[in-house]
Amino acid sequence: MNPLLQQFIQEARDLLQDISTHLLALEDQPDSSALMTELFRQVHTLKGNSGLFDFPEMTRVLHAGEDLMDAVREGRVRYSRQLADPLLDAMDFVAMLIDRIEPGGSYDAGYAAAAEGFARNLRALLPEPTVQPEQFAETVRPDPVAIVLPALTGVPEAARMAAWRAAESGKPLFMLGYRPDDDCFYRGEDPFHQTRQVPELLWGTAVARQAWPPLAELDCYRCQVDFYLLTSASRTALQEHFRYTPEQIRLEPVEPLSLIVPTGHLNGGPVYRDFVAEALELLDAQDREGLELLIRTLLDLSSPDLWLASDLRWLLVVLETRPEEEALLRRLIEALNSLTGPDLSDLSASASLAAVAALPEALPPSGSIERGQVESVLATQLEILALPDQGAWLEGRIKSVAVTVKACLGSLGEPAAELDAALAASLTSRSAQPLRHWLHARLQGGEAPGVEPPPVQAAPVCEPVAAAQPVPGEAMPEGIRRDTEDTRPSHGRDDLQPGKILKVDQARIDRLMNLIGEMVVAKNGLPYLANRAENQYGVRELAREIKAQYAVINRIAEEMQDAIMQVRMMPVSFIFKRFPRLVRDLARKLGKEVELALEGEDTEADKNIIESLADPLIHIVRNSMDHGLETPAVRQAAGKPVTGHLLIRALQESDRVLIEISDDGQGIDPALIKRKAYGKGLIDEAQLERISDQEAINLIFTPGFSTADAVTDLSGRGVGMDVVRNAIDRVGGTIELASHPGRGTTLRLSLPLSMAVTHVMIIESNRQIFGVPMDLIVETVRLPQTAIHTIKQRKTTVLRDQLIPLLALNELLAMDAAPLANADGELATLVVRVGNEPVGLVVDEFHEVVDVILKPLPGELARLGCYAGSALLGDGSVLMILNPRELL
């Protein structure tokens, strides 16, 4: 699997755990914004990370969760249990997906519907379902398509006329809607400044997104305005201008003909029939000058606010720019009859207008760029013409310029008649002046007048106005935006690893552990070497030096061992943190009110110990919840507080970790246990009479014991406390149970801090050595033959008034040799505790206690239950460690 995915899985697990912890914590403090913010951040991070891979189902669910939490964070929804349940369910679903991903790197398709269901459940809790339509989008920014561009009639006539003229000169026309982010001010953006700098701006306005609130309630630092502009810049120039916020703009090409919309007061009826007839006559007679005069006369007589006046003004504009467009002129004139806008939609098909109309759409970028380049060529020609008029090559120069200019104009589709006249004048006068004047005038006046004086520059594509206008330093939007843009994506990842925490594969730590184990063994060989040097070769001096060196290596090795052990240490919170969720879910399922308290969560123990604790602890907690704590009604009747208390406490006591689980429930009734045990045949009649209450309670650890009358979903499936005890035993722990009927039950687990190093006592029997774990040894005694009695053919002894059965190790290991007694005729007896019974193990001799690194037996040998494992001794010999529990 690729390392990135591996890391993702690991982080996702951590994040999911944190998320569920926070969800639960929020139930207690639903108003904590700090918790909510943290929760949101975690879900957000997880969602972002999942987006790196192709897990759309996971991302979809997380996205819905994120939206919901965002709503809670902003106070649009109140956090409650109703919210927590679907969120927890959704997170469980994500955790399930992660589990599926881990082995193969992906999960099989078919979760899409489930994911959709979870996402829908979450979204159903959102206040307005319209907040985010059902879609799979990374962004929560305003949707650019949502920007509704205003109708062209909203644009003042003057601006539309300017646009018309711009289109006439071959420029593209665009209507642009710009909806800045709400919080763009905090990123140093000034959308108004940005829009004012839009190239070739013809018209622009700012419009409130919604009706303004009273001034007192206005949040002036949230951008609440949209901008609409009409511009004749090319599409590329506009996209370049808004390149940092492309998702916030909407760009629509504008059809030039659609600009011609007369507006104004209708005032009275159509009383201008004479004018219409006369104008049409002049039009038919191709008398454009007469027509223009006629129009101007009527215009002078009319109030400029009238619809009529507006129509006349458009007539003048069209007459000026497109005198050959008879059909268009006719429509405009005839419109005066009805005082309704001329329908020009079919006209765009007419050849010449179509060329203008289609050009900006078909070739939006090149039109403008080409134009810029052409202008620069023309400017160069002007420079050439400015050279002194002398020499024989003047005529050639003028002609060459004329050819170039003509070609340029041709490429722009402009007529060259005037050029020819100017060229002729220049040639006859043998001076560049006429041509130069013409070209100069052409360059000055070639641009359509706009709202802003449009600059004539070599490359008008690149924000000409921004360069021309000095701007105070505070508003350098480019730089600031670029900065924020660069830093933004990294936030999520940085947050992931607070401090310097290294995540290492456990196998690497295990390897270190093995190596240090070998080192300890090798180190322990040094004293043997020193002894040989002294005894075998008689070099005392050397022996002493070896011993000194050994002391140094010993110290370092021990420290190293300790350090590696520290690495393996984990706080019990690793398993504790799943309890709040467990208790909450169980309580709701059982209809009980339970308050969980956790203590000593930072108590540490070896990773293996902690991990092996997880299942037993869950089992114990389930038992407490199911059998221990009562329902609120029962508790109330018993005069107890309605809410039951469950305490899980961890503490360290020398080299053991103690874990205590106590509840204030009904406790365990010894009489009931006895009856049950008898009924199941676990004890006989005699025992039923004899055993004490404490012993009776301990019967719940007997295999096959279950008190529950009905098998519930939670516990009571016969895999009872014996499973718990075995699991604890396996890691060398013990379990104690104390119960007071009516007042509660306490379970106390005691576990070693670390399993890595085992203290064993070396014993000898039949000239072989064995190790016995120290934690099982109660005492070592030497028994005189007289102290050994034979009862029912079994050897026993009485030690401090307690009857202890004696077993010979040789016999247990099927070695045909009698135990050796010492010079005084005493037998070495190791008293070990197995379960709750002390047993005497008769051996030949006791040796020293050593720290060994216990290695389980490999392969088939692991099935030899009488051995717990093997260890290497300093002299290189192998020590077999006995497992008295299996042995006896």
Add this chain to the structure above:
Amino acid sequence: MTIEYRDNTASLSGFISVEDAESLMEWLRSHPDGRLDLSACSHLHTACLQVLMAASVNPATGPQEPSLAVWLRNTLSP
């Protein structure tokens, strides 16, 4: 450059930055009939612009800077 508040008149000059938005809003609240003089104003931040829009004020004296004058006319006139 900043905003100068004098009696019933606020004079905006030069570049009005985002920091001025709040004070401008407060002033407009406490002076509903206040006069705005933008003659020396060359640009105002979007935040200030939207304050003017929300207060629906028409500056008594528009900016001399032509493009801003057109913008404000388009934006603030009904």
